[in-house]
Amino acid sequence: MVEEGAAIIDIGGESTRPGSEGVSLEEELQRVEPVLRALLDVPRSIDTSKAEVARRALEAGAVMVNDVTALRGDPDLAGVVADAGAYLCLMHMLGEPRTMQDDPRYDDVVAEVESFLAERADAAVAAGVARERIALDPGIGFGKTLAHNLALLRALPRLARLGPLLLGVSRKRFLGTLTGREIAADRVAASVAAALYCYRGGAHLLRVHDVGATADALAVERALEGAA
Numbered sequence: 001m002v003e004e005g006a007a008i009i010d011i012g013g014e015s016t017r018p019g020s021e022g023v024s025l026e027e028e029l030q031r032v033e034p035v036l037r038a039l040l041d042v043p044r045s046i047d048t049s050k051a052e053v054a055r056r057a058l059e060a061g062a063v064m065v066n067d068v069t070a071l072r073g074d075p076d077l078a079g080v081v082a083d084a085g086a087y088l089c090l091m092h093m094l095g096e097p098r099t100m101q102d103d104p105r106y107d108d109v110v111a112e113v114e115s116f117l118a119e120r121a122d123a124a125v126a127a128g129v130a131r132e133r134i135a136l137d138p139g140i141g142f143g144k145t146l147a148h149n150l151a152l153l154r155a156l157p158r159l160a161r162l163g164p165l166l167l168g169v170s171r172k173r174f175l176g177t178l179t180g181r182e183i184a185a186d187r188v189a190a191s192v193a194a195a196l197y198c199y200r201g202g203a204h205l206l207r208v209h210d211v212g213a214t215a216d217a218l219a220v221e222r223a224l225e226g227a228a
Helices: 025-038 051-059 077-084 109-126 146-154 156-162 173-179 188-201 211-225
Strands: 009-012 044-047 064-067 087-091 134-137 165-167 203-206
Touching: 009 025, 025 044, 025 051, 044 051, 051 064, 051 077, 064 077, 077 109, 087 109, 109 134, 109 146, 109 156, 146 156, 146 173, 146 188, 156 165, 156 188, 165 188, 173 188, 188 203, 188 211
Parallel strands: 009 044, 044 064, 064 087, 087 134, 134 165, 165 203
Antiparallel strands: none
16 A cells, blocks of 8 residues: 555554444554564554554554544543544544444535544544644544535535545445445445545545545646646
């Protein structure tokens, strides 16, 4: 992934896909610590909501904590990030992975996600995390229907006013709905198209599976913009 152009590797030992169950602290550590040790020379992010996993990952050289619960899963996580002076990504999720896609509903998905992210960023700052080290993720696919996902993507310029955005749209189910591609690995073209749209909308970080294809597309996009 680094050879293909990845700037940072996001390492996680607990699935958060729809319908997934959580894992114990011990199991999560057993999964991520060998990978963290094996990638000492690579910029790393730890995808976790557990303070102890984050602490050990940061001690091992990780530079960012990517928390899908936006500091709601473990009250000690914010302090761990603040003490380490690390970067932090806060994501919006409706409910929990096991149930989030059962019947997600909003009165105004953009306004509600915007308000949530602003509030969680303020909570992180109050806990000692530097605001300039916080990225925000609207949580595409995390408790959202196709219509919700599309509304949030169209509203990226508005959401970007809150701070740096991290977007994860790669290979997600809504792309399969739009293209008829039932197998996730067949959604590379759709994923690259969505990544470019996110970039144009103001995304600072893109979490992707197909690094080379996305990096190539972004290189061309930036050259055409005159930004390369």
